[in-house]
Structures are given as C-alpha cells and as structure tokens.
Amino acid sequence: MPKLDLSALIAEAGGRHRTATEFVEATLRTAILTGRLRGGTPLRQEDLAASFGVSRMPIREALRQLEAQALLDFVPHKGAVVTDISATDAADIYAIRLALEPAVLERSIPHLTRADFERAGDLIAEMDGEEDPGRMGELNRRFHMTLYGAAGRPKLIALTENYLASFDRYLRFQLAAKGRSHLSQDEHRDMLAAAEHRDARRAVEILRHHIGAAADNIAAFFAGQE
Amino acid sequence: MPKLDLSALIAEAGGRHRTATEFVEATLRTAILTGRLRGGTPLRQEDLAASFGVSRMPIREALRQLEAQALLDFVPHKGAVVTDISATDAADIYAIRLALEPAVLERSIPHLTRADFERAGDLIAEMDGEEDPGRMGELNRRFHMTLYGAAGRPKLIALTENYLASFDRYLRFQLAAKGRSHLSQDEHRDMLAAAEHRDARRAVEILRHHIGAAADNIAAFFAGQE
DNA sequence: CAATTGTCTATTGGATCCAATTATGCCACG
DNA sequence: CGTGGCATAATTGGATCCAATAGACAATTG
Missing domain, CATH: 1.20.120.530 (GntR ligand-binding domain-like)
Incomplete structure (x- = not known):
C-alpha cells in the first residue's frame, strides 16, 4: 500500500512523455515545486514505484535527475528526502x-x-x-x-x-x-x-x-x- | 573491448566516493569539462560499464545526472552524446x-x-x-x-x-x-x-x-x- | 530498571535479464 | 550500377533479482 497519494498529480500530468523516467521526473518536480510534497518528506523508491505503477528503475533515474537539480538529497537507507526550505x-x-x-x-x-x-x-x-x-x-x-x-x-x-x-x-x-x-x-x-x-x-x-x-x-x- | 580509453581518468580519480554512481558521475564530468571527451562523442552504456568495471546500472544513473546538468543529451539508440560546444x-x-x-x-x-x-x-x-x-x-x-x-x-x-x-x-x-x-x-x-x-x-x-x-x-x- | 548488544527487517545500491525499437548492412531487382 | 526493402544486430528502456548496510526493537545482563 503506497503511503503517498500522488494519484491526482499522475492523472493530471497526462501521458505526454516519451519514457516513464521523464514522466516520473516531470510529475515529481511539479509535486515538489507546487508544495504538494513538503520539504523533509522522504521518498521511498518502493512506494513511488507502486504509485506510478512502474518498477523502481525509472524512479531511481528520475530521482537522480531531481537530485542534480537540488530538489532532493539522497540519504542512504532513508530515501531521497525533499530538500527543506529554510x-x-x-x-x-x-x-x-x-x-x-x-x-x-x-x-x-x-x-x-x-x-x-x-x-x-x-x-x-x-x-x-x-x-x-x-x-x-x-x-x-x-x-x-x-x-x-x-x-x-x-x-x-x-x-x-x-x-x-x-x-x-x-x-x-x-x-x-x-x-x-x-x-x-x-x-x-x-x-x-x-x-x-x-x-x-x-x-x-x-x-x-x-x-x-x-x-x-x-x-x-x-x-x-x- | 571498450572503445573509450578512460583508464587514466579513472586511475587519477581515485576511490574517494561513497557509491559507484557518484564515482562514475564525477569522473565523466571532469572528462567532459576538461575536454578529454569531445562534444558530439556518443557514450555507449555498455562500453562505459566495461571501462569502469561495473554494470550498466550506475552508468545510467550517472548519465541521467549529467543530462540534468546539460552536459549531454540522451538520444535513443544512439547513446548519450556529449553536448557540442558552439x-x-x-x-x-x-x-x-x-x-x-x-x-x-x-x-x-x-x-x-x-x-x-x-x-x-x-x-x-x-x-x-x-x-x-x-x-x-x-x-x-x-x-x-x-x-x-x-x-x-x-x-x-x-x-x-x-x-x-x-x-x-x-x-x-x-x-x-x-x-x-x-x-x-x-x-x-x-x-x-x-x-x-x-x-x-x-x-x-x-x-x-x-x-x-x-x-x-x-x-x-x-x-x-x- | 537501565544500558548494551545482538538480531531482524526495511531500504537502497548494483547486477542480470528481457523487451522494444531503430540503425545497418546485405541482397535482390530494376 | 544504383536503389529499395527486408532481415539482423546493436542499443537503450524497463523489470526482476541479489547483496550490503543501517536502523529499530527486543532480550539479556549488570
């Protein structure tokens, strides 16, 4: 059972993306930027995979890209946590x-x-x-x-x-x-x-x-x- | 047989990285930034994996991060090509x-x-x-x-x-x-x-x-x- | 009763495997 | 001799599987 509810985001993002990775990346970015995902929230790869209905693989690649954009930090065994706003x-x-x-x-x-x-x-x-x-x-x-x-x-x-x-x-x-x-x-x-x-x-x-x-x-x- | 020779880079980069992904990312970035990898060069995941002695997985994640930094573009079935300088x-x-x-x-x-x-x-x-x-x-x-x-x-x-x-x-x-x-x-x-x-x-x-x-x-x- | 240690589980990092798609090269035919 | 189509190979995107590690919780002992 996914602990995160992203269904609304996923639905409205629509399917206009070439790859699953791109779709996940775009959806998560807007989720963070619009504040729907609060700072400090840990993102579990498993949960995200379940929410998006894909495997952990595209999730991981998307998270890496978001990390490069400084929107989240990778913390070992804790998940990628949304960078806190201070x-x-x-x-x-x-x-x-x-x-x-x-x-x-x-x-x-x-x-x-x-x-x-x-x-x-x-x-x-x-x-x-x-x-x-x-x-x-x-x-x-x-x-x-x-x-x-x-x-x-x-x-x-x-x-x-x-x-x-x-x-x-x-x-x-x-x-x-x-x-x-x-x-x-x-x-x-x-x-x-x-x-x-x-x-x-x-x-x-x-x-x-x-x-x-x-x-x-x-x-x-x-x-x-x- | 890898077509790319990164052994010098890999050797001098040393092992001061937590994960393989970080190591690959850092090494490739300096390779691009120092001009050792020319613009337009297509990077084959398989070759890179062989050069680094890891599987394609950390390569892919590293490439994604570099893509987010605009250092390369993903071109389907052609590889990630180093962004050309113009x-x-x-x-x-x-x-x-x-x-x-x-x-x-x-x-x-x-x-x-x-x-x-x-x-x-x-x-x-x-x-x-x-x-x-x-x-x-x-x-x-x-x-x-x-x-x-x-x-x-x-x-x-x-x-x-x-x-x-x-x-x-x-x-x-x-x-x-x-x-x-x-x-x-x-x-x-x-x-x-x-x-x-x-x-x-x-x-x-x-x-x-x-x-x-x-x-x-x-x-x-x-x-x-x- | 508290502290410490050991085990167990949750979670990520990495490897291997499979499918889909496209570039390429060869052969036949005009 | 050139061109077009088809078959094959190369390459990436995604899924599943395995290993390592850290954190939590409980049991045991001082």
Whole structure:
C-alpha cells in the first residue's frame, strides 16, 4: 500500500512523455515545486514505484535527475528526502534571482513584440481575478517569463525560469500566510509599461524592487513562524 | 573491448566516493569539462560499464545526472552524446557568468580575510609559471572562487562555480589556439588589489572587463575556425 | 530498571535479464 | 550500377533479482 497519494498529480500530468523516467521526473518536480510534497518528506523508491505503477528503475533515474537539480538529497537507507526550505535557502535563491533577472530583462526589452506585451497584459488581468495560490504562482511565473523570453539566450532563460520556479515554493508559504496576495500587481503594470516604452533602466529598477519585496515578505514569514 | 580509453581518468580519480554512481558521475564530468571527451562523442552504456568495471546500472544513473546538468543529451539508440560546444552556447554561458559573478564578488568583498588574499596571491604567482592549459584553467578557477568564497550564499556560489567550470571547456580551445595564454594576469592582479582595498565598485568593473575579454577571445576563435 | 548488544527487517545500491525499437548492412531487382 | 526493402544486430528502456548496510526493537545482563 503506497503511503503517498500522488494519484491526482499522475492523472493530471497526462501521458505526454516519451519514457516513464521523464514522466516520473516531470510529475515529481511539479509535486515538489507546487508544495504538494513538503520539504523533509522522504521518498521511498518502493512506494513511488507502486504509485506510478512502474518498477523502481525509472524512479531511481528520475530521482537522480531531481537530485542534480537540488530538489532532493539522497540519504542512504532513508530515501531521497525533499530538500527543506529554510530562510537561508530563500535568501540564496533571492540573491540568484536578483543577479539573473535584471540581466535577462535588460537583454529582452529591445526585442519584445506587440504580441508579447499583449500576452503580458492578459496575464496581469487574469491574476486580478485569481484566488487559488497555486494558479496564481503559475500566472506570475508566466508573466515574468513572457517579458524575459526575447533575451535570445536560451540557457540563460532556462536557468532563470528554473530559479523563478524554485522561488514559487517559498512564495506559496507567503501566500498561504497572508491569505490572498496581490503579488504587487501595481509593479507588474508599471514594469510592463516601462517595457513597452523600451525603458530598460526603469523596468530593471522596478524589477529589482519587486524581487526585493517578495524576498522581504518571505523573510518576514520565516521570522514570524519560529 | 571498450572503445573509450578512460583508464587514466579513472586511475587519477581515485576511490574517494561513497557509491559507484557518484564515482562514475564525477569522473565523466571532469572528462567532459576538461575536454578529454569531445562534444558530439556518443557514450555507449555498455562500453562505459566495461571501462569502469561495473554494470550498466550506475552508468545510467550517472548519465541521467549529467543530462540534468546539460552536459549531454540522451538520444535513443544512439547513446548519450556529449553536448557540442558552439558559438551561441559560449555566448550564453558568458551572459550567465556576467550576470552572476559581479553580484557574487560584490557580496564577497566585505567579508574576505587576510588569508583569502594570500591564497589568491599565491594562485596568481602559480599561474605565472604554468604551461599546461588544463592546470592553468584549474588555477584560474580557484583564483576566482577564492575571491567569491566569502559571499555567504552557498547556492549562489555553487551555481557560479558550475558555470565557471563550463566556461573552462571553451577556454581550453582558446588556449590551444593561442598557444600559451596569459589569461590577463594583469587584470587578476588589479582585481585582487581592488578587493584588498575593499573597493567593490572597481573590482566589479575589472571583473566585467575580464569576463568580456575572455568571451571576445572565444568568439574570435569560433569566427576564425569555420 | 537501565544500558548494551545482538538480531531482524526495511531500504537502497548494483547486477542480470528481457523487451522494444531503430540503425545497418546485405541482397535482390530494376 | 544504383536503389529499395527486408532481415539482423546493436542499443537503450524497463523489470526482476541479489547483496550490503543501517536502523529499530527486543532480550539479556549488570
């Protein structure tokens, strides 16, 4: 009997993957990033295999990949434990975002198109009416990535997206703590406006503040919970 | 009969690893990063298993981790091929370094100690007399990391080191093309001096130029080779 | 009654085995 | 002589099996 209930995740992930390993890896990653798997949770290969209906082999390969992405640690005879989120880690990820995102945005702004601006605007509008924190994080991520997408540096963009997603893990706690969050929609609007005017300097300035505010919220959350 | 000769690598890597998987992963990564395994080389699981004297299982897990680090791609029925280095990739990694390293250096400078400065100075001196490109890259990396080490953000530092190492792959070609390289030793000295005076602004400025110069060299190399 | 030790079980790391898929090479035929 | 199709071999993805190790729990002894 599996102790983990991933059936919902497995069902919604659908079958759009070449190999079982890829499927397992994608499903587990979203499970961790969306907070459905909490930090510290030990993942037993046997249980996962039962949940996914495959043998332990693809599970092991998927876990290795997630380990390489620093989403979990291998502890001998204890299982792969989901890396815990801590105040220092949050500060770390914040520092990384602060280093990457302004650089990406600056490169991207000159090449953004009318269509990009419209998509970004639509996403802001969608966030206005959103209540679900999980969906909110998703929309927020897509908004940011839309503005970064024209930077023309695929690896840089992929790296940025990766840490943006990691940040979502922390953000989720913040959202849960504050009830509904507005995620600084004003700043989203200002940033988009600056981008439309091709004012990279101002857009970057807003973005820095935006990221900083999110980090402060998380820090406050950690400070208040202990 | 294995078609790949990794015996030298395997011997020098020594046995300081907990599991076979970790050993294989570490050995293959240095083989790729040091250029001993060229881009485009297909890695057959069977051959690797024979070379390492283990079964295909730890090989597969190690390959998965390397795939997650973007060092190779899985191609069905062809093997895991070492990701090729290209001009656009080099530009990508350069952009990432340019985003990360100034941020790390700025954070680190206030906390560097006398001992750090001495180690950095020793490394510069060692580079002066070094002829071997491989060893040169190693020293260069350690010099940079010494200056970054006090930033107090482990994840940020690890990420930076990772891309610094990736850059070495490209640098190696540059060194090979130019014969002996000086790797801008003057800039190394200036950067260290600025750090000792806790002049973060100036140190960052030199670093930006330093990274940019390396990128230009690589770009020129790619432009000249086609 | 507590501490220590020994055994037993849970869990992972590694090996071998099987199936599916695709690249390759050969042969026939135009 | 070139081309296309078929058969075979090579290679990976996945399953099952075995071994080693650490942790838990109980029994025994001081």
